[in-house]
Amino acid sequence: MDQMTGDLQGAFQKLYRWIQRELKHLSLENPQINAGIRRALRVLAERPTLFQNCLDFFAEARQNILLDSFYTALTGAAPTTVTPSYMDPTTKPIELYAHDPLRYIGDMLAWLHSTAVGEQEALEVLFISQEGEGQNSILGGIEEGLKSEPWLEDGDGEGKGAIRGGWDARKGLMMLVDKDLQTVCKPLKSRIEQVIASHEESTLVYKISNLINFYRLTFEKLLGQESFLLETMKTTEQAALRQFHSSLQEHVRTVQSELPQAPDDLTPPPFLYEALNELKQLMISCGSSLIPDSEREGGFYKILEEALDPYLDGCHNLSQDLEEVDKNIFVINCQLAAKTTLEQFSFTADRISKLDAEVEKQIVLLTEFQHNFFVHTSGLHPLLVALSDWDPKTTPLTQLLPFSPHTLSLVSQTLDEFLPSALMDATTGLKRLSSPKIIGEIMQEAASRFVDDFARVEEVVIDALVNEGDRQGEGRIEFARSVWPRTVDEVRVLLT
Template identity: 50%
Template sequence: MASNYFLERSASISPVIPSVGASSRSSNALSNRITSVLSASYSDLEIRNALETLDARGIRNTPETRRQLRLDVEKEVIQCNGEIVKDFGQVAEQLKRIGTAIASLNKCCADMRIHITAANRETGPVLEEVTTLMNQKRNVETKQRVLDAFNSHFIISDSESTVLTSTAEPVNEEFFQTLTRVKKIHHDCQVLLGTEDQRLGLEILEQSSKQLNAAFQKLYRWIQREFKTLDLENPQINASIRRSLRVLAERPTHFQSCLDFFAEAREQTLSDSFYTALTGSASDKQNISSMKPIEFHAHDPLRYVGDMLAWAHSATVSEREALEVLFISEGDEIARGIQAGLESEPWSRPEGDEQVFDGRKALNQLVSRDLNGVARLLRQRTEQVIQSHEDATLAYKIANLIGFYKNTFAKLLGGESEVLDVFTGLEESAMKQFRANMRDHVAAVQGELAVAPADLAPPEFFEEALEMLKALAKSYDTSIAAIDDRENGFQTVLAEALEPFLSGCENIYKTLQEPNNDIFAINCWLAAKMVLSQYSFGRDRVGEIEARIAERAVKLVEYQHRYFTYTSGLDSLLNTLGELSDSPEDISSITSLEPFKPENLIATSQQLDDFLPSALMDAAENIKKLKSTKMVQDITDAAASMFCEDFEFVESKILAADALHDSEETLEEDSARRLRDIFPRTSGEIRVLLS
């Protein structure tokens, strides 16, 4: 495009003199060229590339260059094409030589193919025969290996069978290894039963079943013999016993039978040990303990019961620790064995029992069975102690002690242990005896419930009851039996040891006059509060007592208030003014009332002056038999405060009457005296004197 442009450009400016017609045509052509040049975009890529090429060649824009440019370009194109044709000629020569080599190779390959075909025809039968023989050899070797593996896996030797089933052979590591192998054989027979020919599998399954049954029977008898001489006191219990029990657990029937045999033996052993600890005598003279018998050195009944319970607890802890080492020390292998046994012997599972075996629960049940003999002896001896004593406090302390050990045994053996039923029965028996003894005691002191002491203090029977209540509360506080519901748990004691005596005090209260009856009641309630306030479980009852004390204190305040108003002479004025309203008519009538006449009002004022100096001391003397000096002070102060309010009321009425008469100015100068002049005391003075 660039060459055409420059050629056309040079042609358009060449010095040719055209004709007239040619001049017009050349003029149109020139205008077309100019228009074409002007319309060309210098941003066009082709034009830009052409200009860059011309610039790279270093061509100058001269007339000569423009004339020779197209020729030079065409010359260069022709030269390039010639070089390309020359190169392609060389390539063609090389391709000819390659074709010749390929033809030679094809000929060689054809010759080799002919020779190979001839060799295959000659060696084919030999190779087929060799292949057949090799396959037969491999099949024979495979069958031999399968037979060897089958014999080594599914068949045990005669010596191993003797170790497994003969009772003359010991139960040792070799026995357990052989038993493990036979169990694996028995399990793997399922693979043989899945084949088309099941005869071999059935025969081996039957043989392994007989061997397993004989082995477990041997193990069962051996464990029973070992249980007869097993010493649980030895911390190094034979490891073979533990392993044997874990293995025997796969036969739940045999395992349970061994547990029953063991429980019976341990029950007898613990019963003999407990009897020896109690009396110091035993059928086996070698097993007599060096410690003093409980019955000889525990003279106090509570200590006697406590020592028996402590022995039972110590024996339970030792028994549980020993059995835990024996049955549960190495994980849940027994549980897994029993579960596997129940799956293999579904007929041995109790009807409707689908629960997984719980080793801890089974251990607690076994320990409970071991303690049945001890529990029977403990119940007999404890009931004898409870029934042979008439002390209610002792019965309650025994009940709390039994409750404490009941909770302890519940933590050791679980809440479903049969031993807990024995403790529950003993606790109920002790509480029943406590209630019976308390009722007998209440009946015995009925004759003392008639007369109150001269100092209005709590009567002697009530003091004794509070001492007993203090002992019962202390026993209850030191017991863990009532931790879950301490408040309600002590209500039974209060109902038996406090309520009857409070009722007796109430009967005495009804026979006394005011204020002695309220003073007596408060003294009794204060004594009961002092005992119960020391313990957190008596908080609710202390609140009830404080409410009752407050009710009695209100009555004493009212009594003291009446004493103030009556002794001071103010009651007549209050009674009269209480019937009047605040109307001017009632206020103006005050001076005409009888108590406000000058002579009567002067007498009242004089009585008030005589009363005030010793008013507080005289009032306090009325209730001095109260055992709480603070209450005496508080009650007297409350009554004095009420009296001051009454005096302010009277004073306000007197001032109102005087003010009304002064405003009316109806009186003559000397016809009457002011009420304030006759009754000069002020409420401020009263409060100072009574403070």
């Protein structure tokens, strides 16, 4: 019995060494993989320790081959481990495009993805052949082998390596693919980080981060969340985002240190237009990324805090040196320019709502200004002030100086001079506002409030003048209208 056991172990050792020799020279790039090695692997699987050692040996050999293949893809020079017959002579070396950062990084990541998929497919043929099922498969061999090597499993059913807890064929294969590509990760990471460090343009670096994010999510689906390759993708993506935020902050510092004066026409300053053009490119890149919709708005909101808010703050600082109305108009123009850029993308809805709220505050202030313009220019202001303190129980209205018939006649003349050109004069003060729609809203609201003021004055004035006409023995309405001829309906028509 001992002799048979020894002979069996010796046979497995010979098989193990033979498989090692075969794996050392095995080319997965060759679609014709020897069926004999698959059968040998199935037999060796009955000794999980030897099988795991073979996988480790195979992974090491593949690491060297794939690393050489990567350098070949970069430079076009073929090392000894890459068979020339499997090289595509029409493919240009990736480093020919090193001057184009996006293409350079994109080509490297595309090569990595293509290689990972090719490695997966070849290993499926080698280790998960459909020719054998059950006891005739590698999985069946490992399950049999674990019965003879129970120490490979710990108390919770987990062991080590690709045969942990038995052998999950799919998981084990993807672990092997990930391990095969580990040596490629270092030079890949180095080159990507070098490109990132050598470019300070925020838009370009953000596009690079989204490109890496695309492949990170792709590799996560392919290899799982625990892969070494995925960690490399995360590291490079974080490096790109750090550089991106650093570039944004540096540009903000430059702009804030050299703030100009607000333009005479109250249009947004050049630095805001420049920031909005860059922001649009960032939003285009974000919109085309694989970031889930549920995360896109929240994630990009943080970018807006660095790529938009400081420039709007700069515009607000410029507005402090302007007259009140010009200040309101300038702020609205800047916020509308930002809104026009943001509303092209659905994931900026929350930020647009906040801009709308800020614009509405300025509209309220401008409406108040226009209303005051109507009240003061028309001559109604003294009347409204007097009415605010008037007690009809103690003082007849016409005894108040602003409401004496003579004063009312003068106010009425001023009103007649004001009304024909009131809208045109008021609109002139808003002509530098970039939105005709907002100008119309402001004028409509201010005029409506003025009409309400006039109606209030007209009511008390006509009542008071009617009584005054009685005392003077004149026709009541005739006397009232001779002093105060304008009606609220006439004023409403002239201001619409």
